[in-house]
Amino acid sequence: MPLVSTDVLASLGGPSWLVERRAEAAAHLDVLGLPTSRDEVWRYSPIDDLELERYLEPGESGDGIVPPALLAGAGAVIEIRRDGAIGSAVAPAGVTITALSAHPEGANVLNAATSTSDPIVALSMATTPDGVVIDVERGAMVTEPIVIVRHVGSGIASGHTIVRLGEGAIATVLEVHVGGDGEVLSLPVAELFVADGANLSFGSVQLLGRSAWHLATINAIVGRDGAINELTAGLGAHYDRLRADTVLAGQGASSTLRSTYLGDGEQIHDLRTMQDHVAPRTISNLLCKGAVADTSRSVYTGLIRMRHGAVKSSANQSNHNLVLSETAHADSVPNLDISENDVRCSHASTVGPIDEDQRYYLESRGIDRPAAERLLVRGFFADLLERADVGPAGPVISADIERRLAGIEVG
Amino acid sequence: MAEHVLRVSGLRAEVAGREVLTGVDLEVRSGEVHVIMGPNGSGKSTLAHALMGRPGYTITSGSILLDGVELVGAEPAERAQAGLFLALQQPIEVPGVHLKDAMVAAGIPPADVVERLASEAAMVGLRPELLDRPMNVDLSGGEAKRNEIVQLATLRPAIAILDEIDSGLDVDALGAVSRRIEEATREWGLGVLAITHFNRLLDELRADMIHVLVGGRIVETGGPEMASRLEETGYTAFSS
Numbered sequence: 080m081p082l083v084s085t086d087v088l089a090s091l092g093g094p095s096w097l098v099e100r101r102a103e104a105a106a107h108l109d110v111l112g113l114p115t116s117r118d119e120v121w122r123y124s125p126i127d128d129l130e131l132e133r134y135l136e137p138g139e140s141g142d143g144i145v146p147p148a149l150l151a152g153a154g155a156v157i158e159i160r161r162d163g164a165i166g167s168a169v170a171p172a173g174v175t176i177t178a179l180s181a182h183p184e185g186a187n188v189l190n191a192a193t194s195t196s197d198p199i200v201a202l203s204m205a206t207t208p209d210g211v212v213i214d215v216e217r218g219a220m221v222t223e224p225i226v227i228v229r230h231v232g233s234g235i236a237s238g239h240t241i242v243r244l245g246e247g248a249i250a251t252v253l254e255v256h257v258g259g260d261g262e263v264l265s266l267p268v269a270e271l272f273v274a275d276g277a278n279l280s281f282g283s284v285q286l287l288g289r290s291a292w293h294l295a296t297i298n299a300i301v302g303r304d305g306a307i308n309e310l311t312a313g314l315g316a317h318y319d320r321l322r323a324d325t326v327l328a329g330q331g332a333s334s335t336l337r338s339t340y341l342g343d344g345e346q347i348h349d350l351r352t353m354q355d356h357v358a359p360r361t362i363s364n365l366l367c368k369g370a371v372a373d374t375s376r377s378v379y380t381g382l383i384r385m386r387h388g389a390v391k392s393s394a395n396q397s398n399h400n401l402v403l404s405e406t407a408h409a410d411s412v413p414n415l416d417i418s419e420n421d422v423r424c425s426h427a428s429t430v431g432p433i434d435e436d437q438r439y440y441l442e443s444r445g446i447d448r449p450a451a452e453r454l455l456v457r458g459f460f461a462d463l464l465e466r467a468d469v470g471p472a473g474p475v476i477s478a479d480i481e482r483r484l485a486g487i488e489v490g
Numbered sequence: 491m492a493e494h495v496l497r498v499s500g501l502r503a504e505v506a507g508r509e510v511l512t513g514v515d516l517e518v519r520s521g522e523v524h525v526i527m528g529p530n531g532s533g534k535s536t537l538a539h540a541l542m543g544r545p546g547y548t549i550t551s552g553s554i555l556l557d558g559v560e561l562v563g564a565e566p567a568e569r570a571q572a573g574l575f576l577a578l579q580q581p582i583e584v585p586g587v588h589l590k591d592a593m594v595a596a597g598i599p600p601a602d603v604v605e606r607l608a609s610e611a612a613m614v615g616l617r618p619e620l621l622d623r624p625m626n627v628d629l630s631g632g633e634a635k636r637n638e639i640v641q642l643a644t645l646r647p648a649i650a651i652l653d654e655i656d657s658g659l660d661v662d663a664l665g666a667v668s669r670r671i672e673e674a675t676r677e678w679g680l681g682v683l684a685i686t687h688f689n690r691l692l693d694e695l696r697a698d699m700i701h702v703l704v705g706g707r708i709v710e711t712g713g714p715e716m717a718s719r720l721e722e723t724g725y726t727a728f729s730s
Contacts (some may be wrong), residue, residue: 211590437582439544440581440584443542443544443575443576444570444593444596444641445596445597446567446570448565448567455536457586458587461586461624462624463586
């Protein structure tokens with residue numbers, strides 16, 4: 080029995096090349112099988128509980144709540160619903176926004192940064208109704224953020240976002256995942272291409288309902304002297320996973336990734352990163368800060384790979400976890416894989432409760448303990464968000480964290 | 491101006507199971523400046539933290555009364571709310587928490603906080619842009635010390651404990667900080683308990699009383715004239 084039936088495939092339309100790519104991906108998935116927690120990149124995850132057939136019944140579309148701060152100052156807003164239609168977004172100068180199914184390059188635009196050898200990417204590809212391609216012209220400077228709002232609806236909600244910056248272009252793209260109050264398996268895949276000398280800020284904010292499963296993939300490739308600045312936040316869903324891989328392919332390419340998550344109730348947040356240094360003099364900086372409360376838990380595993388030839392490259396990876404209750408749990412596993420001598424790498428990882436010295440310091444100013452703890456938890460996130468500059472992503476994330484912290488018990 | 495009095499009697503305290511304070515008696519009233527001096531390891535910082543209630547500093551006997559209210563057993567915030575303030579020897583970095591937000595949480599009206607911090611910063615020569623940083627993050631030792639005095643003067647406690655406020659400050663900065671503290675003794679009757687290892691604080695800060703702490707208790711108390719005696723003999727003349 081194929082994992083994705085021919086009925087499911089037949090229900091999805093589009094040009095013949097897209098139909099073919101879905102069928103290929105479905106066939107690939109059948110060879111690979113669904114991942115299990117025995118796979119290293121799925122360790123500590125609840126993936127064994129995935130009941131795929133529950134989601135493959137025809138789902139329903141439905142609109143999620145869009146945070147108002149998100150749309151203020153946006154250069155373009157692309158609203159994507161369950162059927163993959165991208166609505167009628169007006170693109171700013173220098174930008175072309177196209178439905179994947181209507182892109183003139185057809186199949187060639189797909190899977191250049193992702194591979195269907197990842198079963199979740201294959202599952203997403205096999206079931207994606209359509210996608211969106213954002214092409215930014217060479218040299219274009221797009222000052223206002225391009226905002227993508229994904230309303231996931233219910234059932235299986237796959238989607239494909241491709242962002243391609245031409246040489247020297249500058250742009251900000253922010254993707255926000257909303258809705259999913261019922262049973263939904265959200266499978267977004269983003270492929271980001273940053274050409275030589277280009278600079279992309281990319282944000283991903285996940286605000287789904289509490290029974291959703293969200294298994295996201297963001298893969299980026301950065302060219303010579305190009306830069307990517309990413310900010311991701313896992314806030315909603317029952318099981319929230321992001322796999323974020325960056326390939327520093329051109330000499331002097333750089334990557335900054337800031338990631339955050341906040342768990343409460345029984346949430347599981349799962350973040351896997353890879354910074355892959357291929358070319359000389361490449362730089363990566365990764366800061367990930369998350370907190371878990373109640374009986375929630377989090378997993379962070381990150382890999383810095385220094386390939387042979389990535390001389391004079393440097394990488395820094397930090398993961399800090401705040402554990403706000405005795406029944407919450409965080410795992411943090413930073414890894415290095417170094418095949419080149421002339422490189423600099425550092426990593427740091429902490430898991431623990433609120434810092435007692437910091438709390439004492441605030442208490443000594445006359446701030447009672449619960450208020451001091453709230454300030455410290457807010458500060459823990461603010462420390463990351465204040466440094467991130469990806470359109471309105473920071474304020475949208477802060478607002479959600481702030482709202483939830485009011486109901487979270489610390490201690 | 492309200493009269494406040496901090497009365498410490500027979501205070502014994504342990505850190506990590508070791509008795510460090512062996513019976514401290516002290517009385518500090520509004521407007522007075524007391525300086526506690528002592529060699530390394532005599533219990534100076536322990537006294538500061540025991541008074542403020544830092545976790546890990548266990549008071550085994552004795553009493554700390556502020557205006558007749560017993561502070562032993564009270565949370566640090568309760569002690570601060572009662573009127574006690576501690577300027578730390580090593581102010582703690584609090585990433586992501588901005589000074590003005592902490593001051594508002596401590597009860598300073600939001601409408602006043604920026605102006606009050608700015609005017610206090612000017613008085614001790616703290617660059618105003620440093621007020622926008624998260625608390626003590628990327629401040630030099632001297633900047634962090636001035637920042638403690640800015641907070642002290644913004645919060646206006648009844649009694650302030652200054653733990654080695656002179657370390658890390660150059661002579662001009664120490665002068666500015668000392669002037670601000672002396673002015674506070676007149677302005678709202680601040681009572682001061684300044685703890686130091688070095689005589690040079692006494693060159694800048696006018697002390698009403700000097701106490702010598704050795705072996706976890708006060709072995710000698712005198713007026714400002716004791717400074718010159720300490721200068722000549724050091725602590726060796728004072729035994730526990």
